[in-house]
Amino acid sequence: MGVVVGVDIGGTKVLAGAVDPDGRVVRTASRTTPGRRGVTCEAEDALVSAVLEAAGGRAVAAVGIAAAGFVDSAGERVVFAPHLPWQGEPLRELLAERLGCPVALDNDANCAARAEAHHGAARGAAHALMVTMGTGIGGAVLLRGEVVRGASGMAGEFGHMQVVPDGRPCECGRRGCWEQYSSGNALVRRARSLMTEQASVLASGGDPDVVTGPMVTAAAEQGDRVARAAFASVGDWLGVGTANLVAALDPEVVVIGGGVSAAGELLLAPARDALSRTLVGAAHRRVPRLVAARLGPRAGMVGAALLAAEGQPRR
Numbered sequence: 015m016g017v018v019v020g021v022d023i024g025g026t027k028v029l030a031g032a033v034d035p036d037g038r039v040v041r042t043a044s045r046t047t048p049g050r051r052g053v054t055c056e057a058e059d060a061l062v063s064a065v066l067e068a069a070g071g072r073a074v075a076a077v078g079i080a081a082a083g084f085v086d087s088a089g090e091r092v093v094f095a096p097h098l099p100w101q102g103e104p105l106r107e108l109l110a111e112r113l114g115c116p117v118a119l120d121n122d123a124n125c126a127a128r129a130e131a132h133h134g135a136a137r138g139a140a141h142a143l144m145v146t147m148g149t150g151i152g153g154a155v156l157l158r159g160e161v162v163r164g165a166s167g168m169a170g171e172f173g174h175m176q177v178v179p180d181g182r183p184c185e186c187g188r189r190g191c192w193e194q195y196s197s198g199n200a201l202v203r204r205a206r207s208l209m210t211e212q213a214s215v216l217a218s219g220g221d222p223d224v225v226t227g228p229m230v231t232a233a234a235e236q237g238d239r240v241a242r243a244a245f246a247s248v249g250d251w252l253g254v255g256t257a258n259l260v261a262a263l264d265p266e267v268v269v270i271g272g273g274v275s276a277a278g279e280l281l282l283a284p285a286r287d288a289l290s291r292t293l294v295g296a297a298h299r300r301v302p303r304l305v306a307a308r309l310g311p312r313a314g315m316v317g318a319a320l321l322a323a324e325g326q327p328r329r
């Protein structure tokens with residue numbers, strides 16, 4: 015019996031892993047990807063070669079792909095991806111022909127949510143939301159145990175919900191989007207702004223522009239007041255936006271993933287406070303658990319393998 019391989023492909027790296035039926039990663043392989051300016055066949059070459067190495071010489075039964083971009087609702091194409099070279103090619107079919115096995119395709123946040131639902135922080139929950147905090151905010155909706163892709167495949171793009179009318183301009187061309195107030199970029203922006211007004215270990219380099227998200231996290235862990243205030247702000251906005259999502263979808267659990275979630279309670283404690291404070295009917299309902307993702311940077315890859323395995327007989 016062949017192996018199921020999950021692949022997470024982003025702007026800089028493709029990570030492939032043979033994943034067993036219990037979600038354990040048996041063997042991984044990675045390649046650099048050519049990015050947006052590269053040609054599509056180079057990205058496909060990198061992907062195929064990583065899949066074969068991850069399979070370790072065994073036959074490949076099925077491949078799941080988690081792509082950092084918009085994937086159509088049928089799971090056939092990457093419609094648009096800011097950091098990948100594909101734009102509407104029938105990628106699933108092309109790769110299935112080339113690899114000689116079934117291929118499944120979805121976006122990375124949906125795949126990460128699948129992995130967290132089966133093996134991570136949302137295990138056992140029928141209704142769950144995933145909010146992924148990286149540079150911006152992505153996410154996924156899980157209802158009755160199924161990922162909801164939506165009519166255009168774009169469900170879960172929570173980062174562009176407007177939370178402040180006429181607020182900060184966003185890269186999407188609109189104003190006041192949630193990710194302008196709660197994301198890795200928002201965290202860094204807030205810290206840079208506060209450090210011009212208050213003493214902070216972040217100012218030791220002299221130049222606010224060199225401050226990064228991990229630097230803010232490290233400073234906050236050391237008790238730096240500016241860094242802690244930046245997390246309090248971003249965490250508060252995380253809770254406010256989550257309250258809107260919970261009002262619409264009523265999940266049991268909200269899983270916070272992405273790079274910023276590595277800060278743990280620095281982010282989650284203020285978010286829980288804001289969620290309880292702003293959620294409609296909070297006194298009369300169970301406020302959903304707000305927890306950190308468990309599977310880390312492998313979640314997309316594991317979830318892609320789960321998606322591929324859905325069409326396979328249980329081994």
Ligand SMILES: [Zn+2]
Nearest residue numbers: 174184186191
């Ligand atoms: Zn936006």
